[in-house]
Amino acid sequence: MTNSNPASTPTVEKPMTWPTADFSRVPYDVFTDPQIYRLEMDKLFRGEVWNYLGMECEIPAWGDYQTTWIGDTQIVVTRAKDGSVNAFENSCAHRGARIVDKLRGNAKRHTCPYHLWTYNLAGELTGVPLEKGHNGKGGMPPCFEKKDHGLRTLRVAMRGGLIFGTYCDTTEPLEDYLGPHSVAQIDRLLVQRKPKVIGYLRQKIPGNWKLYNENVRDPYHASLLHLFQVSFGIQTPAMQGGIKLDKDGKNTWNHSIMGVNDNANLGKLSDAYADTGKLMPDLEMHDPSLLKIPLDLGDGYKTTLLSMFPTLIVAQVDNTYAVRHLRPKGPDAVELHITYLGFEGDTPEQLHNRLLAVNLIGPSGYISMEDGEALRLVQEGVKARRGDHSVLEMGGVGKPHDTDYLSQEISIRGFWQHYHRMMGFAPAGNMNRDGESA
Amino acid sequence: MTVSLQQRVERFNFDYADALNQRRFAEWPESFAADACDYRVVSRENHDAGLPAPLMGCYTPGMVKDRVSMLIKETLTYRQMYLRHHITNVRVNEEVDGTITASANLLVMQSDLEGNSSIYIVGSYDDTLVEIDGQLKLRRRLVIVDSFSIDNMLAVPL
Numbered sequence: 076m077t078n079s080n081p082a083s084t085p086t087v088e089k090p091m092t093w094p095t096a097d098f099s100r101v102p103y104d105v106f107t108d109p110q111i112y113r114l115e116m117d118k119l120f121r122g123e124v125w126n127y128l129g130m131e132c133e134i135p136a137w138g139d140y141q142t143t144w145i146g147d148t149q150i151v152v153t154r155a156k157d158g159s160v161n162a163f164e165n166s167c168a169h170r171g172a173r174i175v176d177k178l179r180g181n182a183k184r185h186t187c188p189y190h191l192w193t194y195n196l197a198g199e200l201t202g203v204p205l206e207k208g209h210n211g212k213g214g215m216p217p218c219f220e221k222k223d224h225g226l227r228t229l230r231v232a233m234r235g236g237l238i239f240g241t242y243c244d245t246t247e248p249l250e251d252y253l254g255p256h257s258v259a260q261i262d263r264l265l266v267q268r269k270p271k272v273i274g275y276l277r278q279k280i281p282g283n284w285k286l287y288n289e290n291v292r293d294p295y296h297a298s299l300l301h302l303f304q305v306s307f308g309i310q311t312p313a314m315q316g317g318i319k320l321d322k323d324g325k326n327t328w329n330h331s332i333m334g335v336n337d338n339a340n341l342g343k344l345s346d347a348y349a350d351t352g353k354l355m356p357d358l359e360m361h362d363p364s365l366l367k368i369p370l371d372l373g374d375g376y377k378t379t380l381l382s383m384f385p386t387l388i389v390a391q392v393d394n395t396y397a398v399r400h401l402r403p404k405g406p407d408a409v410e411l412h413i414t415y416l417g418f419e420g421d422t423p424e425q426l427h428n429r430l431l432a433v434n435l436i437g438p439s440g441y442i443s444m445e446d447g448e449a450l451r452l453v454q455e456g457v458k459a460r461r462g463d464h465s466v467l468e469m470g471g472v473g474k475p476h477d478t479d480y481l482s483q484e485i486s487i488r489g490f491w492q493h494y495h496r497m498m499g500f501a502p503a504g505n506m507n508r509d510g511e512s513a
Numbered sequence: 514m515t516v517s518l519q520q521r522v523e524r525f526n527f528d529y530a531d532a533l534n535q536r537r538f539a540e541w542p543e544s545f546a547a548d549a550c551d552y553r554v555v556s557r558e559n560h561d562a563g564l565p566a567p568l569m570g571c572y573t574p575g576m577v578k579d580r581v582s583m584l585i586k587e588t589l590t591y592r593q594m595y596l597r598h599h600i601t602n603v604r605v606n607e608e609v610d611g612t613i614t615a616s617a618n619l620l621v622m623q624s625d626l627e628g629n630s631s632i633y634i635v636g637s638y639d640d641t642l643v644e645i646d647g648q649l650k651l652r653r654r655l656v657i658v659d660s661f662s663i664d665n666m667l668a669v670p671l
Binding site: 280439448 | 554556558559564565566567568569570571572573574575576578579582583586588589590591592661662663664665666667668
């Protein structure tokens with residue numbers, strides 16, 4: 076007999092653990108377990124978080140509305156007569172039907188198609204057909220009060236034209252939640268010019284929503300998976316750059332800066348690619364106009380990714396500006412909603428350049444299409460690794476901190492540190508790095 | 514036998530699809546007019562809202578070539594799927610100035626390496642064709658995608 080694990084002693088499935096206090100080990104079960112997903116929907120998204128709901132420029136006028144998602148829950152965001160913005164769940168207080176079935180539009184009130192219960196733009200119930208019955212018969216009981224049957228509303232706050240909502244009364248003020256780096260970058264990207272939507276892109280990714288959060292906090296992969304980006308000098312390991320975290324580690328600003336020696340440094344990189352044979356510094360385009368668009372902010376930043384807990388990314392990749400929002404669709408799927416931006420006052424040439432640069436991003440983007448593929452491969456790979464953990468040690472271990480280098484996974488650990496706290500898991504770090512009890 | 518313009522455009526579409534489906538990507542740019550062309554894949558959502566950003570936009574013959582060069586040179590890590598275009602409801606019109614316009618419905622099925630098939634793309638073509646040296650070439654192809662929540666990625670042109 077060569078079998079050292081006979082059938083008479085079955086192995087017991089290991090419970091989910093967070094072995095290290097610095098979150099350099101992440102249990103794969105968080106990506107696959109339906110119970111964890113359910114807990115996220117009930118606890119995390121309805122807890123002390125600011126959820127992204129849309130942009131003010133998408134609903135400029137009285138009655139303008141659009142729908143969006145907080146986890147599994149569909150939300151209507153709407154502009155009131157006084158210019159304020161309201162947000163409520165898109166589910167009737169009566170029997171739960173979806174009320175608004177269009178993605179966006181304009182309406183001065185919202186009426187459920189089923190029994191015509193009608194709500195004002197603040198989500199308050201204003202009309203119930205046959206409330207008093209007909210000819211003195213039927214109707215709602217005398218104790219029925221419309222004011223007790225409004226839609227479930229969210230507290231709304233805005234910064235730089237971005238609209239956020241929270242279910243929780245104790246969520247800290249939005250600016251404190253975002254942190255100084257996020258606020259500064261939102262102002263840089265969305266306030267010094269007035270943004271306008273020039274298109275939406277949607278991508279269905281067969282991977283857990285937190286894998287996308289890892290992906291955008293992971294500049295290590297940026298120059299390895301995305302060879303287009305390296306070959307054409309958009310983000311390379313030779314570049315200057317780094318990350319800055321907020322006080323919780325949950326929000327990351329990851330940036331790379333264009334330098335004069337980038338091309339020379341790129342030539343010296345072959346060793347860093349560790350015999351992968353994948354580096355193609357001599358690649359050329361038939362029509363390189365995509366790569367010749369001058370950076371219109373003129374401040375030298377080539378890529379700036381602002382990742383905000385739990386589901387928002389404001390991204391500048393080369394000369395593209397976009398808001399990316401995650402809609403989780405079960406443990407093993409996420410939909411990426413990208414709002415692609417131009418700016419008021421763009422010249423026809425600038426608009427043309429934006430329609431050219433969009434080829435870098437989204438599901439067909441020379442750079443970003445590969446992220447969906449990476450997530451699919453991870454989700455496939457971790458499916459059966461119950462009780463096991465990933466390894467996040469690039470850039471160093473220990474407490475997450477800011478860096479002035481890009482080959483790091485520290486910002487991913489920052490995300491997990493906050494996620495762990497929000498989900499109320501048992502304290503991390505009771506094991507060594509190999510998962511054995513310390 | 515006289516081959517009608519309708520038949521020629523249908524055959525053109527079938528040859529176009531075959532080059533993509535059989536991964537003869539280098540042939541794909543040959544379907545376009547070499548002096549000037551415009552190829553865009555747009556979502557139904559943006560198209561109907563008048564929003565200009567495409568999913569994929571090639572505005573010169575060079576850009577058309579680049580879209581497939583990245584596949585041929587393996588610059589891109591993309592999902593290897595067997596794709597089959599089904600092009601139906603082809604409608605061809607010859608305008609008074611000799612321009613040929615055409616439209617068609619498009620269905621692309623995908624099959625993975627383990628033999629599981631699903632619908633990948635539902636959409637339509639809106640084309641302008643020209644005749645160059647006796648051959649039909651695309652001056653402009655607008656692909657409007659109804660299934661615009663793209664299944665993972667759109668690496669291979671439609």
